[in-house]
Amino acid sequence: MIEEDKPSFKGCKMSEIVNRAFMYGESVFTTMRLINGRLQDWEYHFERLKNGVEFVYGPFARPDDWVLMLKNRLEERVQSEEGDKVIRLTIYREQARGLVKTGVISVNDLKINLTSFHYDAERTEGKTFKLRTCSAPIRPHWWPSYLKAGDYLETILSQKMNMKPGDDDVLFLSTRDTVLESSVANIFVVRHNRIYTAPLGPNVLSGVMRRKVLEVAADYFESCTESETSLAQLMKADGVFGSNSVRGLFLVDRIDDRDIEYSKSFLSQFELMRKRVHS
Numbered sequence: 001m002i003e004e005d006k007p008s009f010k011g012c013k014m015s016e017i018v019n020r021a022f023m024y025g026e027s028v029f030t031t032m033r034l035i036n037g038r039l040q041d042w043e044y045h046f047e048r049l050k051n052g053v054e055f056v057y058g059p060f061a062r063p064d065d066w067v068l069m070l071k072n073r074l075e076e077r078v079q080s081e082e083g084d085k086v087i088r089l090t091i092y093r094e095q096a097r098g099l100v101k102t103g104v105i106s107v108n109d110l111k112i113n114l115t116s117f118h119y120d121a122e123r124t125e126g127k128t129f130k131l132r133t134c135s136a137p138i139r140p141h142w143w144p145s146y147l148k149a150g151d152y153l154e155t156i157l158s159q160k161m162n163m164k165p166g167d168d169d170v171l172f173l174s175t176r177d178t179v180l181e182s183s184v185a186n187i188f189v190v191r192h193n194r195i196y197t198a199p200l201g202p203n204v205l206s207g208v209m210r211r212k213v214l215e216v217a218a219d220y221f222e223s224c225t226e227s228e229t230s231l232a233q234l235m236k237a238d239g240v241f242g243s244n245s246v247r248g249l250f251l252v253d254r255i256d257d258r259d260i261e262y263s264k265s266f267l268s269q270f271e272l273m274r275k276r277v278h279s
Helices: 016-023 042-057 066-078 153-162 208-219 264-278
Strands: 027-035 085-093 110-118 129-135 169-173 179-182 186-191 194-197 223-226 239-244 248-255
Touching: 027 042, 042 066, 042 085, 042 208, 066 085, 066 110, 129 153, 153 169, 179 186, 186 208, 194 208, 208 223, 208 239, 208 248, 208 264, 239 264, 248 264
Parallel strands: 129 169, 129 248, 194 223
Antiparallel strands: 027 085, 085 110, 169 179, 186 194, 186 239, 239 248
């Protein structure tokens, strides 16, 4: 782990900075692939990260150039990384008694943490997922879809209470039993050669790979629509796949106790789209 303005530790007790920012979710982050030393989809990731930082910590002094200042700082942190890795950039602020908002600040007051680890292709390439449906944690209506913050306790407890042996992740459902997303991916449902994915909202992240799928899916399937899918419709789907910036696109082969079997034509279409989105 590489740290900027590395916080101090005393014995085994975490400093308040690390404790609040990383354990209580007072941070904004993004996770992405580094392939052959090059960040994948950096502009998309930065746009979402910038929006999250502004929402949580803004407004900033020097409003005309804080975005460029932040981008330069982030790119300087990453430039020494090389090879095939997963990179996580986390932005947080040293707080006084845990207060997030303390007036207008400079973007240079924000701290940046970079975590990198080797991308294990053997554990991810070609792996299909088995999902278990459950109710989504309740978020306020004003929670922006671009905000990716660091509090995962509700997700961990949802997995603990709902997943069964053999499951890979939970699939969150709304109060109306419509499909939202999994804990690690946006979800797409395919029916009659049409792709459907949940509209953005408090419980649906504006994923980078989701955005790329929406841009190209019509070249491989009849259409791709942001539309709600009921649990009953999900169980009749011809295909289900997920997307995130580490794994890219991956197939789901079981929902609860229903196995999904794929035709050769579907797999061919999906593979062509997957390769294009990954490029």
